[in-house]
Amino acid sequence: xxxxxxxxxxxxxRYGDTHALDGFDLEIESGAVHALLGPNGAGKSTAVNTFxxxxxxxxxxxxxxxxxxxxxxxxxxxxxxxxxxHAALDEILFGRENLVMFGxxxxxxxxxxxxxxxxxxxxxxxxxAADRKVSTYSGGMRRxxxxxxxxxxxxxxxxxxxxxxxxxxxxxxEVWQTVRQIVDAGTTVLLTTQYLDEADQLADRITVxxxxxxxAEGSPQQLKRRLGGDRVLVTAPAHADLDRLAxxxxxxxxxxxxxxxxxxxxxxxxxxxxxxVRALDAAGLEVDDIxxxxxxxxxxxxxxxxxxxxxxxxxxxxxxxxxxxxxxxxxxDTASTxxxxx
Amino acid sequence: xxxxxATLRQSWVITLRDLKHWQREPWTPVFGIAFxxxxxxxxxxxxxxxxxxxxxxxxLAYLMPGIFALSMMFGIEATMSAIANDSKKGVTDxxxxxxxxxxxxxxxxxxxDLVNSAAELAVLMVGGLLIGWSASGSVAATVLGVVLLLWxxxxxxxxxxxxxxxxxxxxGVTAVQVLVWPLGFLSNxxxxxxxxxxxxxxxxxxxxxxxxxxxxxELFGNPTGITGGVLADHALLLAALWPAVLTLVFLPLxxxxxxxxxx
Numbered sequence: 261x262x263x264x265x266x267x268x269x270x271x272x273x274r275y276g277d278t279h280a281l282d283g284f285d286l287e288i289e290s291g292a293v294h295a296l297l298g299p300n301g302a303g304k305s306t307a308v309n310t311f312x313x314x315x316x317x318x319x320x321x322x323x324x325x326x327x328x329x330x331x332x333x334x335x336x337x338x339x340x341x342x343x344x345x346h347a348a349l350d351e352i353l354f355g356r357e358n359l360v361m362f363g364x365x366x367x368x369x370x371x372x373x374x375x376x377x378x379x380x381x382x383x384x385x386x387x388x389a390a391d392r393k394v395s396t397y398s399g400g401m402r403r404x405x406x407x408x409x410x411x412x413x414x415x416x417x418x419x420x421x422x423x424x425x426x427x428x429x430x431x432x433x434e435v436w437q438t439v440r441q442i443v444d445a446g447t448t449v450l451l452t453t454q455y456l457d458e459a460d461q462l463a464d465r466i467t468v469x470x471x472x473x474x475x476a477e478g479s480p481q482q483l484k485r486r487l488g489g490d491r492v493l494v495t496a497p498a499h500a501d502l503d504r505l506a507x508x509x510x511x512x513x514x515x516x517x518x519x520x521x522x523x524x525x526x527x528x529x530x531x532x533x534x535x536x537v538r539a540l541d542a543a544g545l546e547v548d549d550i551x552x553x554x555x556x557x558x559x560x561x562x563x564x565x566x567x568x569x570x571x572x573x574x575x576x577x578x579x580x581x582x583x584x585x586x587x588x589x590x591x592x593d594t595a596s597t598x599x600x601x602x
Numbered sequence: 603x604x605x606x607x608a609t610l611r612q613s614w615v616i617t618l619r620d621l622k623h624w625q626r627e628p629w630t631p632v633f634g635i636a637f638x639x640x641x642x643x644x645x646x647x648x649x650x651x652x653x654x655x656x657x658x659x660x661x662l663a664y665l666m667p668g669i670f671a672l673s674m675m676f677g678i679e680a681t682m683s684a685i686a687n688d689s690k691k692g693v694t695d696x697x698x699x700x701x702x703x704x705x706x707x708x709x710x711x712x713x714x715d716l717v718n719s720a721a722e723l724a725v726l727m728v729g730g731l732l733i734g735w736s737a738s739g740s741v742a743a744t745v746l747g748v749v750l751l752l753w754x755x756x757x758x759x760x761x762x763x764x765x766x767x768x769x770x771x772x773x774g775v776t777a778v779q780v781l782v783w784p785l786g787f788l789s790n791x792x793x794x795x796x797x798x799x800x801x802x803x804x805x806x807x808x809x810x811x812x813x814x815x816x817x818x819x820e821l822f823g824n825p826t827g828i829t830g831g832v833l834a835d836h837a838l839l840l841a842a843l844w845p846a847v848l849t850l851v852f853l854p855l856x857x858x859x860x861x862x863x864x865x
Contacts, residue, residue: 342699365612
């Protein structure tokens with residue numbers, strides 16, 4: 261069947277005065293990882309809860325594998341797995357008992373449920389901890405068990421709501437490994453995240469959302485390209501040198517940052533950097549600093565959502581974006597910038 | 603498998619899970635039971651000597667059925683905090699995302715809590731017998747008394763699930779833990795309403811747990827302390843009706859709260 265795993269059209273959901281979803285559309289492709297990227301309060305969880313039949317939208321339509329979540333919630337529930345924001349496990353039960361319990365609730369017989377539990381515990385490297393209380397598990401183990409519980413019935417579509425929020429870097433890596441495993445096994449994954457590098461690492465496609473709306477959509481590469489290519493940033497020792505520097509390098513000067521930006525051409529950042537160094541040498545100019553910058557999703561994100569505070573992701577690797585990106589209020593230019601984006 | 607059988611099967615899985623909690627962390631139910639035993643000791647021996655029944659009669663015999671009813675009512679706290687805990691931790695949302703009946707989770711909880719309460723009643727009754735309480739009614743009457751007590755517990759369960767789903771914060775559970783005291787004591791379980799000011803006596807008589815306590819005193823052949831009023835004539839009927847009314851009112855509200863949990 262070629263029905264898309266999930267199509268959502270025109271979702272609206274209001275809580276009092278807040279529009280959690282404000283005309284939200286989404287379509288995801290089979291067999292891929294689709295990331296919903298947005299800051300806290302962007303409406304990611306509301307969207308996922310709506311897809312998983314937990315929340316009812318005020319307006320709009322959601323179809324999971326062609327089934328309407330409103331009209332056939334039971335059918336939808338048996339074809340999706342939901343791994344919510346908090347590790348929804350029974351802390352007092354053992355890891356294995358959790359999986360067996362959820363398996364039994366999915367309608368598996370006792371033996372089938374424990375067979376499946378063992379299989380999943382093995383897949384996620386939890387066999388050694390299988391007969392310990394979940395309350396003794398580390399954050400990463402909990403999360404893996406949580407994801408395993410979402411996979412008991414081999415759902416065609418798995419929702420992961422902020423799977424690595426609150427995890428340390430090592431546990432986060434474990435979860436990423438797990439997600440890749442899941443996708444390799446043929447499950448379509450929709451994950452929400454406020455970590456840009458997470459979307460970059462895992463997703464085939466990213467939907468950036470803010471204030472309940474889609475702000476941009478595309479592959480990580482497409483989104484990054486939206487801010488242009490690599491740049492070399494050269495910092496002048498003093499303001500007086502700035503214009504001479506800009507002229508010698510053929511770049512644009514930024515007086516405030518005492519910096520010249522040189523756009524890399526087709527040959528890429530390394531070639532541009534070499535050219536800059538040669539030009540500096542030839543002109544006999546001194547500089548404070550030279551930096552090769554690749555656009556990060558952080559910049560894309562800040563640019564698109566025009567928010568002052570970055571989400572709690574890793575900090576951008578350099579100063580604020582200076583290149584061709586206008587930093588004004590941006591969410592309105594979604595359609596105009598580049599053909600690759602919606 | 604038809605829908606009812608499936609729901610019962612799912613409920614049973616939840617019941618087993620809740621029972622396993624107690625097996626693994628037995629202090630919760632043990633303290634619950636110890637608490638009721640303590641109430642017996644406090645009122646039977648510490649304060650009871652100063653309490654005289656209007657119609658005469660042995661205070662301990664009067665007290666025991668009251669404590670039975672009171673412990674059924676106090677069970678509301680355990681139900682509420684278990685439910686609130688589950689929904690806070692997101693376990694309830696996972697249950698809700700499964701293709702199972704919406705009734706399975708509350709029913710499963712009900713199964714486990716009824717087992718717990720039956721055990722508590724057994725301990726209280728054996729303890730009561732040891733210190734001189736006796737049930738002198740027929741076997742059938744005694745069984746009926748126990749059924750009415752568990753029936754009250756069931757209504758408190760429904761109410762507890764509703765409160766747990768609705769007031770999830772720590773404050774909600776604490777509020778109920780405080781409120782059960784005046785609401786439980788404003789009844790005939792510890793003293794005869796006849797000893798209270800008139801308006802308070804009326805309130806106490808119309809307290810659902812008063813009906814259950816009065817009915818049990820009749821059924822167990824214990825002194826009722828009643829000299830008149832609605833409970834004198836209709837204790838059994840009221841003990842059957844009160845929990846039914848509470849269940850009818852709160853079951854739909856509970857179902858609604860469950861469906862709307864993450865709105």
